[in-house]
Amino acid sequence: MSKGIKILIVEDDENLRFLVVHRLKSEGYEVLENGDGELAVKTILEEKPDIVLLDWMLPGKQGSAVCEEVRQKGFENLIIMMTAKAQDVDKIDAYNFGVSDYVAKPFNMDVLVAMLESKVKFLLNNDRSEIHRFGDMEHHPNIHTLYRNGRKIELTILENRILLYFLRNPNKVINRDELMLVVWGYNSDVNTRTLDMHIVRLRKKIELNPDNPQLLQTVRGIGYRFNAG
Template sequence: MSKEIKILIVEDDENLRFLVAHRLQSENYQILETGDGETAEKLIMSEKPDIVLLDWMLPGKQGSEICEKVRSLGFDKLIIMMTAKAQDVDKIDAYNFGASDYVTKPFNMDVLVAMLESKVKFLQNADKPEVHKFGEMEHHPNIHTLFSKGKKIELTILENRILLYFLRNPGKVINRDELMLVVWGYNSDVNTRTLDMHIVRLRKKIEVNPDNPQLLQTVRGVGYKFNI
């Protein structure tokens, strides 16, 4: 059965593009593909794919430029950046050019498929988008945004992923390794210090007193847990 979901793969490595296209076709997605930035922009605007898998580094044009351009032209569907290094994720400032999420290369195909499945589930329930409420806050993960008493607080892609994972697992003690896998992905080469730094930043956005966190608490020697 066709999922009726159209995915554009923008990747200049022909072997990788073939592998991803082949796998996603076997999962019944409709696939468009190109290795060229100019063509990608035209295809995005003419075909309006539901999801764009967009390589961060393309010859002649960065993925971020393409993303920014099509966003400025009104394209509002999901754009998932494919990046070679986990460290580069910090440079993917979703707000500056509108990426929805990212995946790091080399990725495990099953991980990619699982990620797309979860995105598609929310696309198909788009009339009731995922929203999490805690305290006086509301988290809208699809737009990387928190609302606190009506005030808008923007989140980076990483902060968004961290917070979403906690909100989907309230009260559960989550160890650092599990969190790093979820946030930075398979084959991640980040360290726990980087994770802790993002937790500190996130606390500044959600805690009344970030130095004495009531929501996102440290569990000494293990990791963190979120109290709603």
């Protein structure tokens, strides 16, 4: 049963690429593959896949450069970076080159499939581009950008994940453990202080007065709640 979703895998490790391609085809995806950064740019622009699974370390052109180039050329679909080291996620943040999300290697195939399923659900339901509006803001998660009265506010990959989870679960009290699992993944050793630090940064971008947050509120002893009004 075909899902009508096209995924491009860009990975130079042939064994891993074979496993991912095989699994995703069995899940009903149309799958393209290549193992080189230069070729990836060409394939993305010509084939316009719905989702790109892009390795961080590539011959020819780094994953980050591939991402940046296709974004500059107008590609707006999902790009998920595959990274071997969790700390690389902070580098992904720093350059802000338009990664939609990331998955840390080594990943469990079931976890990868579940992540893609959740993305695809939104792709299919929201005519391919999920946009959330709240207050005087618009959130475009695929390009992790906020717009306030037309002004663009860039989000890091982690801020984007946190905000998206709150926007998909409005007015619900979300405990810190649940949020950390969603944002950093099942094999992460992140601590609550790191989460709180990202919440503080996110508030600076979405709150009119970050010291007295109206949207992203702390629920003492439990976690947070997004007040969607």
